[in-house]
Amino acid sequence: MSQDKLELIRNAGPSVLPSLLLCDFGDLKTELALLEDAGTQVLHLDVMDGHFVPNLTYGMPIVEGIRRHSELPMDVHLMISDPLQFARPMVDAGADLLTFHVEAVEDAGAVAREIRSMGVGAGVALNPGTDLSALDGCLDDVDLVLVMSVDAGFGGQAFNPVALEKLASLKQSHPDLLLEIDGGINLQTIAAARAAGCDLFVVGSGIFKQDDYASAIAALDDAIAGAVS
Ligand SMILES: O=C(CO)[C@H](O)[C@H](O)COP(=O)(O)O
């Protein structure tokens, strides 16, 4: 099942991925229905442990709850110190792709291989201050690279353009790699990310702080389509 969903994630781009960090968790069912009606193809879930990042969000019960209300593929962004500690429970909860931070682990390739052995996709993320060289040796083992355009931990932060250089460089060196960006993506920043070669665009405030999710997503889609590379 997860392999089919992973294929859907691979083929979704270019696409906006709503980050549920800022959604109304008191009414998940309605939130998910609105996102599905707006044409969402993949959900982005932010898991924070209060240790790797100074913020705490949610774990398996919420991922499982989201899965009960939606069949959409789930891209789970693990901002946690020990990704392998919770990888299997996250897969059992319904995750289809697990993205861990390269800053959190000793051997990113080994972590990615272990995640893939669980039948789901593996992604590796890097914060704005982390050099691309941190990914040396692991890119053959991952399905996706998540280039952070804010320091992982909070929604609503300002976009850091260092992400654009990293995307362009990865696109050039690994043209077949799936590239995702996360943090401060909105109508002002999304076209530049597309022009730099990005496939998947995580958006939190740019959707959930807007009155109408569908028109917010449609405007972001239009900006992606109009991007010049
Ligand atoms: O991983 C994240 C934060 O660490 C979130 O996915 C991201 O911040 C989305 O929110 P926004 O679009 O408001 O920046």
Ligand SMILES: [Co+2]
């Ligand atoms: Co995220």
